[in-house]
Amino acid sequence: MSPTLRNTLRNVAAVARREFVFRGRTRTFRITTALLVFVGLALALSPVIIRFFDRGSTGDRIEVVVGTSAPSMNVPLTLGALLNAPALGSGSSGGSGSSGGTSPDYRVESSDDLATARKHVVEGSSIAVLALDRTSSGDLAFVLYSKDGPIARSSLVIQQAVSAIAIQDRLTRLGVPLVDQATIFAPASFELRQADPNASSDRPATTEAFVGTFAVGFALSILLFMAIILYGQWVAFSVAEEKNSRVMEVVLAAATPFQLLAGKVIGVGGLALVQYVIVLIPAVLGILLQGQIASILFGGGAAAVGLPGGISIGMLAVFGVMFVLGFALYSVLYAGAASLVSRQEDVNQIVAPLTLISVGGYLVATYSSTGLIPIDSPLVVIMSFIPFFSPYLMLARLGQGAATPLDVGIAVLLLIAFIPIALWVAARLYRSGVLMYGQRPTPRTLFRALRGQ
Amino acid sequence: MALVLDGLTKRFGPITALDGISFRVERGSVFGFLGANGAGKTTTMRIILDILRPDSGTATWDGTPTTDVPRRTWGYLPEERGLYPRLEVLEQLVFFASLYAIPRREAAARARDWLARFRISDYEKRRAEELSKGNQQKVQLIAAILHQPEVVIMDEPFVGLDPVNVSLLKEAFEEMRSRGTTLVFSTHQMEMVEELCEAVAIIDHGRLVLGGPIRDVKRSSGRQVVRLAVEGDMALPWLADLDGVSVRRPGQDFVELDVDARHDPREVLTAAIAHGERVTQFLIADPSIEQIFIDRVGRPPSDDHHLATVAADAGGTGAPGSAGGGTGVEPTGNPG
Numbered sequence: 001m002s003p004t005l006r007n008t009l010r011n012v013a014a015v016a017r018r019e020f021v022f023r024g025r026t027r028t029f030r031i032t033t034a035l036l037v038f039v040g041l042a043l044a045l046s047p048v049i050i051r052f053f054d055r056g057s058t059g060d061r062i063e064v065v066v067g068t069s070a071p072s073m074n075v076p077l078t079l080g081a082l083l084n085a086p087a088l089g090s091g092s093s094g095g096s097g098s099s100g101g102t103s104p105d106y107r108v109e110s111s112d113d114l115a116t117a118r119k120h121v122v123e124g125s126s127i128a129v130l131a132l133d134r135t136s137s138g139d140l141a142f143v144l145y146s147k148d149g150p151i152a153r154s155s156l157v158i159q160q161a162v163s164a165i166a167i168q169d170r171l172t173r174l175g176v177p178l179v180d181q182a183t184i185f186a187p188a189s190f191e192l193r194q195a196d197p198n199a200s201s202d203r204p205a206t207t208e209a210f211v212g213t214f215a216v217g218f219a220l221s222i223l224l225f226m227a228i229i230l231y232g233q234w235v236a237f238s239v240a241e242e243k244n245s246r247v248m249e250v251v252l253a254a255a256t257p258f259q260l261l262a263g264k265v266i267g268v269g270g271l272a273l274v275q276y277v278i279v280l281i282p283a284v285l286g287i288l289l290q291g292q293i294a295s296i297l298f299g300g301g302a303a304a305v306g307l308p309g310g311i312s313i314g315m316l317a318v319f320g321v322m323f324v325l326g327f328a329l330y331s332v333l334y335a336g337a338a339s340l341v342s343r344q345e346d347v348n349q350i351v352a353p354l355t356l357i358s359v360g361g362y363l364v365a366t367y368s369s370t371g372l373i374p375i376d377s378p379l380v381v382i383m384s385f386i387p388f389f390s391p392y393l394m395l396a397r398l399g400q401g402a403a404t405p406l407d408v409g410i411a412v413l414l415l416i417a418f419i420p421i422a423l424w425v426a427a428r429l430y431r432s433g434v435l436m437y438g439q440r441p442t443p444r445t446l447f448r449a450l451r452g453q
Numbered sequence: 454m455a456l457v458l459d460g461l462t463k464r465f466g467p468i469t470a471l472d473g474i475s476f477r478v479e480r481g482s483v484f485g486f487l488g489a490n491g492a493g494k495t496t497t498m499r500i501i502l503d504i505l506r507p508d509s510g511t512a513t514w515d516g517t518p519t520t521d522v523p524r525r526t527w528g529y530l531p532e533e534r535g536l537y538p539r540l541e542v543l544e545q546l547v548f549f550a551s552l553y554a555i556p557r558r559e560a561a562a563r564a565r566d567w568l569a570r571f572r573i574s575d576y577e578k579r580r581a582e583e584l585s586k587g588n589q590q591k592v593q594l595i596a597a598i599l600h601q602p603e604v605v606i607m608d609e610p611f612v613g614l615d616p617v618n619v620s621l622l623k624e625a626f627e628e629m630r631s632r633g634t635t636l637v638f639s640t641h642q643m644e645m646v647e648e649l650c651e652a653v654a655i656i657d658h659g660r661l662v663l664g665g666p667i668r669d670v671k672r673s674s675g676r677q678v679v680r681l682a683v684e685g686d687m688a689l690p691w692l693a694d695l696d697g698v699s700v701r702r703p704g705q706d707f708v709e710l711d712v713d714a715r716h717d718p719r720e721v722l723t724a725a726i727a728h729g730e731r732v733t734q735f736l737i738a739d740p741s742i743e744q745i746f747i748d749r750v751g752r753p754p755s756d757d758h759h760l761a762t763v764a765a766d767a768g769g770t771g772a773p774g775s776a777g778g779g780t781g782v783e784p785t786g787n788p789g
C-alpha cells in the first residue's frame with residue numbers, strides 16, 4: 001500500500017470513527033433506535049397484531065326487527081351467515097377460512113322493539129337495525145336504520161344480503177324446497193388471470209395478497225425515505241456544525257476535503273447500518289416466528305393459523321442494499337451542499353433541492369405501489385434505473401413482483417457507478433465552500449466552486 | 454532547509470488578496486508575520502497549509518512543494534479558533550492527533566502532559582463549550598502541536614490571553630524552538646516580535662513591504678534612534694537647529710530623536726555638550742519594529758483597535774469579517 005493511500009484510509013477511518021462514536025452516544029440516536037425497533041417489530045408482526053385485536057371482538061351488532069312480516073326463514077340466522085361468509089364480508093383471515101379461528105365481522109340479533117333497537121344504534125351499541133315488512137304484492141320489504149351513508153361498506157353488504165333473503169323468501173312461496181335452494185345459491189367459480197401471457201407469474205393473485213404486498217412496499221418506501229432524509233441530514237448538520245464552530249479549518253489542515261467527506265459519510269452511514277441491524281434482527285425474528293407467536297396467542301398448530309402475506313426477507317435484503325447506496329448518494333451531496341452555508345439554520349434551505357428530488361422519487365414509488373400510477377408504466381420503469389430515484393422505485397416494483405433480479409442488479413450497479421461522481425462534485429463544493437462565510441450561495445458561486453476557483 | 458514562498462498570488466473575484474508574496478523562513482527559526490487585518494496573512498498561511506491553492510507562485514518546504522509535504526509536517530492554529538463544542542477536551546485532542554497517525558494511547562498521554570503544563574488538567578473531561586475563551590485557546594494550541602510537527606503556523610496566538618497565559622505560551626515557544634521546531638506566527642503585538650522573532654515579514658495589501666532577519670530589517674530602515682536625557686529643562690530648543698534630526702517623542706524623562714542615516718548620532722551628544730547641557734543619558738538604538746511598520750505601512754499595526762480618523766481612513770480599515778474566507782482584504786488603499 002502506498003503511503004498516500006494509507007494516509008487517506010487512516011484519515012477517513014479517524015473521521016468516521018469520531019462521527020460514529022460521537023453520534024452513537026447522543027440521546028437522539030438512542031431514542032430513534034428504540035422507536036424504530038418498535039416500528040419494525042410492529043410491521044413484522046402486523047398480521048398477528050391485527051388478528052390479536054380482532055380476536056376478542058364478537059363483531060358489530062345488527063338487530064333485526066321481524067315484526068309481522070312472517071318470513072319463511074330465520075332472518076337473523078340467515079343474515080348472519082350471509083354477512084360473515086368470506087365472499088361477502090371478507091374476514092380478516094386470508095384464503096379459505098370460513099372455519100377455524102376466524103372471528104365474525106357481524107353479530108345479528110333479533111329484537112321486538114324497533115324504537116329500542118334504533119336507540120341502540122344512536123348510542124353506538126349496534127351499528128344498524130334492519131326492519132322487515134311486507135309490500136302489498138307480498139314481497140319482503142326492508143328498512144335499514146343506520147348512521148352510515150348509502151355507500152358505506154356495511155350498508156352495501158347488508159343490501160346485498162337482504163336481496164338474497166328476499167329471493168329465498170320468493171322461492172319458498174313459489175314452492176321450491178330449501179334443499180334445492182342451497183344449490184341455487186352456491187357461489188360460481190371465478191378466477192382472475194393476467195391478460196399478458198408472458199407476464200411474471202408472481203404477481204399477487206388474491207386481494208389479500210395484493211393488499212399485503214402493497215402495504216409492505218408502501219411501508220418500506222416510507223422507511224427508506226425517512227432514513228435517507230434523516231441520516232442525510234445528520235451528515236449535512238455535521239458539516240455545518242464543523243463550519244459553524246470553525247473547527248473545519250483545523251481539520252482541513254490535517255485531512256483533505258475528500259477524506260473528511262468520505263469519513264463523515266462512512267461514519268454516519270455505519271451508525272445508520274448498525275441501527276438498521278438492531279432494528280432488523282427483531283423484525284426478521286418476528287417474521288420467522290409469527291406463525292408460532294400466532295399459535296401461542298390463538299391456540300392451534302402454527303400452520304393452521306392463516307396469516308396474510310407480509311414482508312419477506314428478500315425484500316428486507318434489497319431494502320438494506322438500496323438504503324446503504326441511496327444514503328451514500330444523497331448524504332454525499334447533502335454534505336457538499338451544507339458546506340456552502342455558514343449557519344446550521346440555513347442547512348435545510350440549501351439541501352431543499354436535493355430533498356425535493358428525493359420526495360419526487362418517493363411519491364412516484366408510493367403512487368405506483370397504490371396503483372395510482374401503473375407499476376409497469378414507462379415512467380416508473382425508467383425512473384427505477386435512475387440513481388436518484390432507483391432506491392425508492394426498484395423497491396416498489398420488487399414489492400409487486402414487477403422487477404426481475406436482473407433489473408435490481410442493474411439499478412444497484414448504476415447507483416454504485418454514480419456515487420464516485422457525486423463524491424467528486426461534493427468534494428469540489430466542499431473545498432471552496434467550507435471557507436466561504438457569509439456569502440449567499442448563488443448559482444454563480446456554485447459554478448465557480450465546481451470549477452475549483 | 455527552509456520554508457520558501459515565491460511570488461504567491463491569490464485573487465478572490467475582483468479582490469487581490471496576495472500580490473506576489475515572497476519570503477523565506479529558515480528551519481528552526483522563529484518567524485513573525487506582521488500586517489494589519491486583511492493584509493493577507495491568513496490567506497498566506499492557508500496556502501502554505503494547502504487549504505487554499507494560489508493562482509500563481511509556489512510554496513516549498515526543503516525544496517518540496519507544500520502540497521506534497523506530509524500533513525504531519527504542519528501544526529496549525531487558525532485565527533478563528535475552532536473546537537468541537539460538545540466533545541470532551543481529551544477526546545478532542547486525541548481525535549486531532551489521530552489525523553496525524555498518532556496512536557490513541559500515545560496521543561492521550563501527550564495531551565495530558567500538555568494540559569498539565571498549561572495548567573488545565575482539570576478540564577480534560579469537560580466539553581470544549583464549557584471552557585473559557587482563554588482555555589479553549591490553550592486546548593487549540595495543544596491540538597496544533599500534539600503531533601510534534603516540524604513547522605507550527607499560528608495565526609495571532611497571543612490574542613485573548615492574559616499575561617500569565619502569555620508567559621506560559623512563550624515558555625512553550627521556547628521549548629519547541631529548543632527541539633528544532635520552526636515557528637511562524639502572525640501578530641500585531643510588536644513587542645512579541647521584538648522579543649521572540651529572529652526574522653519577520655511585513656505585508657500590507659497583499660504585498661511584502663519588508664522582510665528578513667530583524668537586524669537587517671532594522672538596519673535597512675535608514676533610521677537611527679537616539680535617547681537623550683539632561684538635567685533641568687527638557688525643552689531643548691537647540692534640537693530644532695540640528696540637521697537631519699527630528700524629535701520623535703518629547704518627554705520629561707527623556708526625548709527620543711530620529712537621526713537621519715547620513716548623520717552620525719554622536720553629533721547630537723556633541724551638540725548637547727556644546728549647548729552646555731548636563732547629559733544624564735545618551736543611547737543609540739535601532740528603531741523599533743513598530744516604528745518601521747508605521748514608516749512603511751503608514752499606520753500602526755494595531756490601528757484597527759482604534760477609531761479611524763475619518764479624513765485619512767474613511768472606508769479603509771476595520772473591514773468587518775476580515776476572516777471571511779480570506780476575502781476580507783481591504784478593497785481600498787490607505788493613504789500613508
